[in-house]
Amino acid sequence: MIKDLYNVVGVMSGTSLDGIDLVYVQFKYDGSWHFEIIYSETVAYESQWVDTLRGLVSATSVALKEIDFHYTNLLSLKIKSFINGYKIKTIDAICSHGHTALHRPDKGLTYQIGNLPHLAKLLEENVVCDFRVQDVALGGQGAPLVPIGDKLLFSNYEFCLNLGGFANVSTEVDGERIAYDICPVNIVLNHYVKQLGLNYDDEGKIASTGHINFLLLQKLNELDFYKMNYPKSLGLEWVDSNIFPLIDSFQLEIKDILATFVEHIALQLSIEINKKQQVSVLVTGGGVYNKFLVDRLQVFTKNTIVIPSKSIIEFKEALIFGFLGVLKLRNEVNCLKSVTGASKNHCSGKIFNFKK
Structure with missing residues (x-):
């Protein structure tokens, strides 16, 4: 049923393996879309799951x-804990990205774990998930999928730049x-x-002490x-094949690797x-x-860098996967051919209904 108010749980797990991002968000439609993130939380992976996912x-x-199978069970437990912890009562759907296990769109392959039908039974809620497969089947990259949310929820910015495991950007060109x-x-x-022995470089302090290897x-x-035209997307396989062997061949100190790669990131971002x-x-x-x-990015651009609230910084992708689920429930376009290179705009994802 088409409504103008939806309450959903958005679920996202990214390649950086920080954990499972969960948001409870309300979407309203009055000719344009509005949202409110009511609750949000990141649940860290246990060490054995980090190793498994890597x-x-x-x-x-x-x-x-x-x-x-086991990851779907894990997701159900974490999502249930989130729902119970915040005493959430009204849910139209759980909208979940799952976790990317394999992404080779050049071979017509993409596989996200955690999107099995029994997730709906375990949660006793309707589930919308598996958003990438249909796009790849239509000749698309299956990624990135967030730009429909950038277009409809964050249209007051010329660029939406996300810095996660990978950096991606979305913008309008000639009305598309x-x-x-x-x-x-x-x-x-x-x-x-x-x-x-660290999980991350706090504020880039270690990188800031290193020297760039030019x-x-x-x-x-x-x-x-970097010479390819869009649409294009990256996966862990590409990093394993192209980045790590190249960096390791230089046998640098960690601080110098970090300094050099930060400079590389800043330069590539600024070009776009x-x-x-x-x-x-x-x-x-x-x-x-x-x-x-x-x-370093600000050094290479005169554009205004806007850093939003903590909830948007950390949970924008989970928010937008919640939004993709809402659009799927409404049978509206949630995947743009201009973004992914698919043969047509389409409404992607699978709906697993749970009858209460």
């Missing part, structure tokens, strides 16, 4: 199916929303800082991906957001807390 790209198909991945961010920075920086900037001048850039995602990275 190793998904090398798992066999049989192992993936078993992991999928376009979006694409720019470069790796936390998936690389966290990988190296873990060798120092030959490595040059080789990073010369990678073929400098395609328009004197505009506002909304920046979200965990990378926002890397003050050194944000400062």
Whole structure:
């Protein structure tokens, strides 16, 4: 049934493996969309799950199916705990991204674990999930999917820049929303800082003490991906094949790796957001807390960098996956061909109904 008010739980797990992002959000439609994040929380993964998720790209198909089953059970427990903890009573749907196990759109493949039908039974709620598969089947990249939310919820910004495991950007060009991945961010920075026994480089303090290796920086900037036109997207497989071997071949100190890669990120981001001048850039995602990275980005652009509230910084993707679910419930377009390269705009995702 089409309504003008929806209460949903949005669920997101990203490649940086920070944890499961959960939001309880209310969406209202009165000719345009409005939202209010009522509750939000990130549930950290236990160490064994971090190891399991990090190793998904090398798992066999049989192992993936078993992991999928257990991960779906894990999601149900975390979502239930969130709902019970905040005493949430009114829910139209749980809208979940799952966790990307395999993303090779060039081969027509994408697989997110945690999207099994029994999630609805475990939660005793309607579930909307598995948003990428249909787009890939239609010839699209299956990513990024957030730009429909940028277009309808954050239209007052010229660029919406997200700094998570990877950086992606969305904007309007000739009246069409376009979006694409720019470069790796936390998936690389966290990988190296873990060798120092840390989960992340707090405010980029370690990177700020390092020295840039300009030959490595040059080789990073010369990678073929950066010469490709959009639509384009990145996955862990690409990082494993192209980034880690290149960096490791230089045998640098961790602080110098971090300094060099931060400079690489800032340069790649600036190339994209400098395609328009004197505009506002909304920046979200965990990378926002890397003050050194944000400062380096500001050096390379004259555009206004806008850092929003903590709830938007940390939960924008979970919010928008909640919104994708709402659009799916309304049978409205939630995936744009101008973004993903699919053959048509479409309404993506699967609905698993639970009859109470």
